[in-house]
Amino acid sequence: MTLQFPEGFFVRSATLDDVRSVTDFMRFCQQSEYGFALVSEADTLTLWTSPEVDLTHDTWLVFSLHDQIVAYLHLGHKNPLRLSVVLKVHPDSAHLGLQASLLKCVEERARQFIPQVRADARISLSISCSDPTTIYRQAIERAGFIYVRSNLRMEIEMNEPPPPVIWPEGITLRPFTLEMARAVHAADDEGFQDHWGYMPVPFETFQHEYITASKFDPTLWFLAFEDEKIVGCALCECREDRAWVNSLSVVRPWRQRGLGLALLHTAFGELYHRGERKVALEVDAQSLTGATRLYERAGMHKVRQFDRYEKELRAGRELSTQELEV
Known part of the structure; x- marks a missing residue:
């Protein structure tokens, strides 16, 4: 998929050489959004070296003209029935519409896993949102994601x-x-x-x-x-x-x-x-x-x-736990 970004931006996949810079970027975004930072370099390295992760096809880094990271996108597919997205955009670039292009891109990649799972199974793509502003949440909803549940820290x-x-x-x-x-x-x-x-x-x-x-x-x-x-x-x-x-x-x-x-x-x-x-x-x-x-x-x-949002990629039988079995 050809990504459409404002002039002066470019995109590439992450490599292990990016662990520190991406972690620093994530920590900055988390600090801005939550008031505290959660991720460490060890967390990023563990995630990126997971057996199921293909950095070339599962990660996207967006850079400004000055070679600064302005967005990070990751598709998690350790469970191909319930794929997940991590998307962070620098607060100063949140108004540029990068979210829409990146969400289209990650959905296209996610759909490549559909043929790998049983034909009757439901497949969904999820993303988490804790942004107190509306820009990120609106971008998720416009991309077809629907609120389903919440997690608490x-x-x-x-x-x-x-x-x-x-x-x-x-x-x-x-x-x-x-x-x-x-x-x-x-x-x-x-x-x-x-x-x-x-x-x-x-x-x-x-x-x-x-x-x-x-x-x-x-x-x-x-x-x-x-x-x-x-x-x-x-x-x-x-x-x-x-x-x-x-x-x-x-x-x-x-x-x-x-x-x-x-x-x-x-x-x-x-x-x-x-x-x-x-x-x-x-x-x-x-x-x-x-x-x-x-x-x-x-x-x-x-x-x-x-807040957890989901987008159904294929209707079918839900194989994950939804309620207690008596």
Whole structure:
């Protein structure tokens, strides 16, 4: 597709040499939009080196005449049934209409994956929006995307140690070892089967995003066992200005028994001991399992909302989780 941009702009694919400059650009955009920056160079490198990412065909960088990045676009397709878009435009260029051309481009690329999936399956393209202004949101809606759901970023700021951990009877906590990697993946995947939009995540993707990533700290993975089976996980990491709970999962038979709260308090306690005072995570605002209520009980509160928009690329049978199965 030939992209139409104002005179003086040019576009090319990203390369690994762009990790730092794109991360800096993303951080600037996030700071302008959210009031804080989320992404690190390690995050960008992990994303761009994922097995399913083809930088030549899945990324677009738009530059000004002065060789400054003014827009970044990425298509994620680790799940070809639910493809996703990351689009950031420099605030000073937001009024130029770059969003429309880039969204057309990424949709064209996304449609190339349609023949690769089963013929009866529904395929969608999603994008997240937290822009308090209307330019970005209007561009998304004009491109045919429809609001479907929201995610929340929740945080706790600990001014004192968290409460003592109360473990449900029959549960023991064990440290992670590399020999447990596939068992942790299986337990975490099982714990998210009741999550809206769930689709199975291959072990190789889980391994790349978590275990082989440079930021991985195995001492911040908290695993709850019933006998020899992992029934709950809290997978955490420390970032620049706060810690993150990347994943909190409990398998269905152990829900509503205090295990999720015990895992959170365990993680908070270790992070507090290390000097971390802020801990954050992201959660489905309409969580099917009531996760938002759990986080509120643990002392967390909403700090940001991200609205999810979708565009249906092909109608068909929805294969992702949409509601709880009784």
